[in-house]
Amino acid sequence: DADVTQTPRNRITKTGKRIMLECSQTKGHDRMYWYRQDPGLGLQLIYYSFDVKDINKGEISDGYSVSRQAQAKFSLSLESAIPNQTALYFCATSERGSPDTQYFGPGTRLTVL
């Protein structure tokens, strides 16, 4: 079984809809991250969480919110999706003792029409 899982893997939605992307991990890591990937732009950090009560904005947090329901679960929400949020979204984890090594989920491809 994969250590970092994301659901759904693919989603097509319409402008204005609320969308939630979920991430679960079995690695026991404290730190979790949400990135989006756009062609030619690499990965951009949306939000990160160092533990259940510590959530921080990344460089592109506008239009997104997150919830750390438990150490193993970190959800990303788009309250009112817009077409320029069409992208590939990745969840990642890292452990407190080795924070500079991140483990990525397989990604969620989101299309907003």
Add this chain to the structure above:
Amino acid sequence: GDSVTQMEGPVTLSEEAFLTINCTYTATGYPSLFWYVQYPGEGLQLLLKATKADDKGSNKGFEATYRKETTSFHLEKGSVQVSDSAVYFCALSEDYGQNFVFGPGTRLSVLP
């Protein structure tokens, strides 16, 4: 702010050819440097890393040396295989992993 620049792809090579993917960075401090690889349909995986100047990271035949004087971390492999076809991302991290900055990625295609 910090940034990472990579050579534009796609890069297409024949099997057993020599590979170089250039990466340069700008940072305010002394970052750790990384290469991540993304195979089709998968998330990113750490390929190698270096945490201080002149360190060489290596894994699976790939190497990269942290060159502080040229702010570079070029990825090399002496003989590529078809299975190396993927997108390669150079990245840096300051603040001990608190915030990563990724380059745009370089797509490598290796032909048999």
